[in-house]
Amino acid sequence: MQRSHIAVLIPAWDEETTVASVVANLKKDIDCDVIVINDASMDGTVAQAERAGAKVLSLPVNLGAWGAIQTGIRYALKQGYRQVITMDADGQHDSAFIPHLLAPIQEGTANIVIGSCTDRGSMARKIAWMLFRWITGLDIKDITSGFRSYDSSAMILLASREATLLEYQDVGVLMLLMQSGLRIREIEVKMQPRQVGSSKVFSSWFKVAEYMILTMILCSSHIMKRKRRLSATQRGSL
Numbered sequence: 117m118q119r120s121h122i123a124v125l126i127p128a129w130d131e132e133t134t135v136a137s138v139v140a141n142l143k144k145d146i147d148c149d150v151i152v153i154n155d156a157s158m159d160g161t162v163a164q165a166e167r168a169g170a171k172v173l174s175l176p177v178n179l180g181a182w183g184a185i186q187t188g189i190r191y192a193l194k195q196g197y198r199q200v201i202t203m204d205a206d207g208q209h210d211s212a213f214i215p216h217l218l219a220p221i222q223e224g225t226a227n228i229v230i231g232s233c234t235d236r237g238s239m240a241r242k243i244a245w246m247l248f249r250w251i252t253g254l255d256i257k258d259i260t261s262g263f264r265s266y267d268s269s270a271m272i273l274l275a276s277r278e279a280t281l282l283e284y285q286d287v288g289v290l291m292l293l294m295q296s297g298l299r300i301r302e303i304e305v306k307m308q309p310r311q312v313g314s315s316k317v318f319s320s321w322f323k324v325a326e327y328m329i330l331t332m333i334l335c336s337s338h339i340m341k342r343k344r345r346l347s348a349t350q351r352g353s354l
Contacts, residue, residue, distance in 0.1 A: 127184035131205035139168035231263035231305035
């Protein structure tokens with residue numbers, strides 16, 4: 117059977133109740149290969165994902181959502197995939213919108229497309245979005261959406277060491293992409309209510325504050341490193 121040139125990457129940490137239906141819907145609706153990155157789950161996530169037809173990459177320790185996604189991107193590059201979709205394992209993201217996420221990349225008008233749903237989320241999430249837009253200058257409505265498509269140039273950047281220490285797939289990743297001159301687009305999507313559990317980031321004001329502080333420290337560190345490299349390059353060219 118011929119392999120698709122598109123891979124859907126699904127980071128999963130203890131998602132045995134939802135991952136099988138997410139994979140099954142993808143296999144039914146989209147011509148793609150589904151890769152679940154098992155982030156050291158302690159439940160039946162691996163068995164459920166494999167039973168539904170996904171390729172499973174298992175991490176020996178929990179790396180968090182971005183570490184799992186970056187693992188998937190590196191694997192996809194080595195396997196020759198030219199585009200990847202990232203989506204959650206909890207059933208929030210609707211696979212029916214994947215063609216819309218892919219279209220701007222296939223048309224050559226974007227390197228990254230974000231599935232944006234600004235209606236979702238708590239007041240804490242919306243305040244965090246507003247502050248991050250103000251601090252970073254990112255003109256992105258839904259900064260924390262993990263429902264995205266990346267072309268090969270974005271994949272290469274996000275597989276690099278420079279992207280390794282970013283904590284989440286949102287602000288730090290978006291800043292790195294923007295500073296590299298890659299084109300980012302947003303499209304409106306609908307998201308389903310979370311079937312089980314709660315947001316690991318926006319479950320409390322303490323978690324929001326912790327997330328914001330950590331993300332801004334990491335972002336500031338990357339910005340300063342990039343500026344130093346650019347200054348050194350400019351001096352070397354004189």
